[in-house]
Amino acid sequence: MEYLLDREKIDKFINKNGKYTFKRRSITYVLPLPTREPERAKFERGFSAITGGVIRKVNEKDVHVSTSDDIIDDIIADGKFQDDESKTLFTHFLKDQVKELTEGKVTTLTQLGRIPLTDNVNERKGEIDLIRFFFDTFIRDNIDRLQTILQNHDDSDLITEILDLSTSDTANQKNSMTYYRCLFPQLREQFMRDLENLAKNPSFLAGHLSLLMVHYTFVAMSQLILQTNKLTGFNREELQPVYYLLEWEKAAKWRDSYRYGNKMLLGEMEGFFAHEHALNILGMNTFSTDRNQFYHDLKEKLSEAGPEAERQFIKSIYAWLSEVYHVKTNIVVEAYKVDKTLEMAFSDFIEAIKKGISNEVNSRYPKAFEAIISKFFRKHGGPLGTILSLSQEQLLMLVAVSITEDRIELKQLWKELERRGVWLDHHSKEEVVKVLDKLNYMEKKSDSGDAQYVKNVL
Known part of the structure; x- marks a missing residue:
């Protein structure tokens, strides 16, 4: 078997009236962003x-x-x-x-x-x-x-x-x-468990299902952005930390919610449309007919085939860049060298594609993602701009689905929130405790307060 890009398929994909087009969604769907x-x-x-x-x-x-x-x-x-x-x-x-x-x-x-x-x-x-x-x-x-x-x-x-x-x-x-393809099986299973937990209280389920669904939609999209940018380092099992601020807190540059929240996500979104185009091209190859293959999937298949197969595909990538992409777009591309790894080939490929994507597409593409943030997770941080935040209702919904027993230890609650894609810094955690205590959901095992528990909200 040969391990090459399928130029015939790619030519049909990229050509429109003799011109190169930066299309997407032929065999790979990445994000639901118009x-x-x-x-x-x-x-x-x-x-x-x-x-x-x-x-x-x-x-x-x-x-x-x-x-x-x-x-x-x-x-x-x-x-x-x-x-x-x-x-x-x-x-x-x-x-x-x-x-x-x-x-x-x-x-x-x-x-x-x-x-x-x-x-x-x-x-x-x-x-x-x-x-x-x-x-x-x-x-x-x-x-x-x-x-x-x-x-x-x-x-x-x-x-x-x-x-x-x-x-x-x-x-x-x-x-x-x-x-689309589910790239985070543990997150999918967590959603189903949360749904089953909510179903114990029908009225709570009806009133909070949309809130639960938009939360998981946003987490899945955010993680897809962060992990896709890691190319072959995509991690399906471990979520990357994304920090939130509670809606009533004051934003500050030194807070994790500023550095590792909205600012980080929008930074990762810069030029992301290139992945939409690149993954469709790379997926058109001679050794796999699977749909929705990402960089780590191709890496896995090539690793199983052996080093010679990987080397052949790397050469094929650089050959296509120089013989097709450069010729059709006049964009300068990296040349093949014997020390190029598959990760380097993917990186060079992406950088070449990014140079061809118009500013118009790059500016419009993230707007739908920003619209979700603005509608459901936005706190206006003044000169700091938009900060990812959780309202009290969102917080209590996440606390509710996180507790399946009569109570859990407070320190376990933070782990449960992280399983659902939410990280909080020390100051936000203190605010969570204040809210739960005020609503009588906190329980201390002793006067010293060493062991604190959170009661079942449902």
Whole structure:
């Protein structure tokens, strides 16, 4: 077997009317970030529209759900009424209920599944991409497990049962396609355990599911950014620390939340679109047909094949850079040398691609990621800019899912939060203790306070 880039496939991918194009998403999907501003999700209803779409997908229904007047007219037409007055009253009632669902005002899990996507057709594309990302990352391999949770909490009410009569039970076949790959199996398992824990309290689950889902979406995206930038050093098992500040705390440059929070993530996002293009090209090779291969996957396959296979692929990368990429773009590229390692080849490859990505794409691409931060995790730090933060509601939700027994030791709580992608410095931890103590969730084993416990919030 030869271990080379497949130039024929790559030529079809990069050529558009004879010109080189920096495309993505042929065989590899990296992040659910649109490059066009109109398609960016604005989160008018918080994250509930995404949650509703995911629930429908789990229930094998179309991610789209209509709340138009046509639906109401069809329901009314099928109904039987004593007189015109009762028909009019029911029509008004139905419209009011649908309006509340459209605005994301729900009290049950079943109602969550009725929240529609945005009315803006362009922005809907961004929401659907987030639904696909979340579903493929956290749910696809756990559909039966999640369906069991939903079935055990069948809290349907009259309005949702009526609306469900007008909803197709068959999902669009396109929705069954796998787009993204779960690169953090432990994080996926943690989400499922947290969901099962929340399900012990149905009302808490309905009120906090969207909050839990946006948290895990953001953590998965953040870790994907940090780990992809490590190229072959991608670590699937160990999350990289990302620090948060509590919403009511004062930001400062010396705080870890400034240095290793939003500032770090946005720094890692600079030029990241190059990975979207590069991974598609590198995945088009003669030794693997797998989709969604990252640098560490290619490294693993080549290591199994032996040093000669790795050397052949390294040469192929540099040959393509000089004979194809340089010729088509006139961008200066690194030349092959015998001491080049696979890591160095990937690094040189990325740097060459980065030089070709337009400033426009590089500036638009991170905006959707920043939109999630601004909507759900932003604290205005004055001259320090945006600081990653947690509200009290977000904090209590994370504390709630972290405790599966009657209580846990305080020091264990910090480890549980880190398993869920949240790191806090010493000052923030003190604030957490103050909040939990104020809400009567803290328990001391002795007057000395040496052993402190946190009670079960659920």
